[in-house]
């Protein structure tokens with residue numbers, strides 16, 4: 558009889574730490590981490606557990622992420638993002654993640670990921686011109702690598718969605734860019750508050 562002592566999150570963390578140890582080039586590191594996240598997204602125990610994760614609730618101008626893990630040595634974080642009934646039909650803000658790298662993996666449900674490019678040089682305060690460059694429906698198993706200062710948003714399409722997000726640093730403690738293309742406004746505010754939750758609630 559094989560007794561499995563590591564859960565899917567433990568296995569992901571082990572792989573991520575091995576990769577972080579050997580790959581110091583950040584672009585290469587974050588591209589190379591995608592297959593490990595793909596395995597986590599395909600794991601039936603994670604999909605089953607996600608049905609019990611609480612809905613994330615935006616409050617006081619801040620989004621909410623579930624925090625499953627923060628690495629004590631490398632600083633990367635594993636987040637969950639659940640969008641339930643209250644989030645349907647409510648457009649998400651267009652934003653960047655400041656200096657961090659992010660792998661955004663869809664675990665359950667579908668949503669639309671919009672990507673934007675910046676057209677101005679950023680020299681005018683509170684001002685940004687951006688242009689939509691892609692708008693793709695994504696499905697479970699798809700992974701979007703969001704590099705530093707890349708502008709994007711994820712919008713619900715009428716069904717509960719769950720994402721597992723790997724960030725190079727826990728967000729919430731630093732400002733991120735916000736973009737309002739209708740008026741070319743730009744501002745910054747704190748990223749999602751982090752709510753510690755167990756990925757596998759019964760463990």
Ligand SMILES: [Fe+2]
Nearest residue numbers: 652653654709
């Ligand atoms: Fe984002």
